[in-house]
Amino acid sequence: MSRTPLIAPSLLSADFARLAEEAQRVADADWLHVDVMDAHFVPNLTLGLPVVRALQAVSPVPLDCHLMIEAPERWAPGYAEAGARNVTVHAEACTDPRAVARDLRAAGSLAGLALKPGTPLETHLDVLRDFDTLLVMTVEPGFGGQEFMAEVLPKVRRARELVETGHLRLFVEVDGGINADTIEQAAAAGADVFVAGSAVYGADDPAAAIAGLRAQASAAGQG
Numbered sequence: 001m002s003r004t005p006l007i008a009p010s011l012l013s014a015d016f017a018r019l020a021e022e023a024q025r026v027a028d029a030d031w032l033h034v035d036v037m038d039a040h041f042v043p044n045l046t047l048g049l050p051v052v053r054a055l056q057a058v059s060p061v062p063l064d065c066h067l068m069i070e071a072p073e074r075w076a077p078g079y080a081e082a083g084a085r086n087v088t089v090h091a092e093a094c095t096d097p098r099a100v101a102r103d104l105r106a107a108g109s110l111a112g113l114a115l116k117p118g119t120p121l122e123t124h125l126d127v128l129r130d131f132d133t134l135l136v137m138t139v140e141p142g143f144g145g146q147e148f149m150a151e152v153l154p155k156v157r158r159a160r161e162l163v164e165t166g167h168l169r170l171f172v173e174v175d176g177g178i179n180a181d182t183i184e185q186a187a188a189a190g191a192d193v194f195v196a197g198s199a200v201y202g203a204d205d206p207a208a209a210i211a212g213l214r215a216q217a218s219a220a221g222q223g
């Protein structure tokens, strides 16, 4: 079945001194991916709810918030209340993922569950029925500009199979090292949302980079 790819530039690779302009530069994207890091769950610190609220007011594109934080139960609903389209928490950080999904949906966003490269899909299949997005990390979370981990693709393939057979009903999002050299593998494996930081914000023309990635994903995702 053919899929419509969604391209989500990651603001992590943008100029943090000019976030409003950087959001405008990717107005052709489908979602704007916002990496929230707390320096505990991952060894990096980025931004939090006040900045997301400010971005929500100026972004031409719906926000896709990826919370790489501890205790996501406590903080995640605030991002949904701020107006984010999708809010993703990490399975490895959640004590009760179902409760988070319920709270996110009640607050008006889609609910996403992220898995680090080494975290298996099978042990989370049951709770994933309550989620709208599965984010498969294709790098270790924490930093942009890392190399794509093709060894994670079987997880993407399995998730797509479960969607196609009706066992799951969700977006399959890939994040990390997605660029013109890797997006086709990810699309062929079954991803339909593609986070790309350096490939978009590092390009001279982000709009052309988005269009190119979308065309590649669309062609490779047929069938």
Ligand SMILES: O=C(CO)[C@@H](O)[C@H](O)COP(=O)(O)O
Residues within 6 Å of the ligand: 010, 012, 013, 033, 035, 066, 139, 140, 141, 142, 143, 144, 145, 146, 175, 176, 177, 178, 195, 196, 197, 198, 199
């Ligand atoms: O969540 C993360 C990193 O933890 C990603 O969203 C990166 O920001 C993607 O950057 P590139 O690998 O595309 O440069």
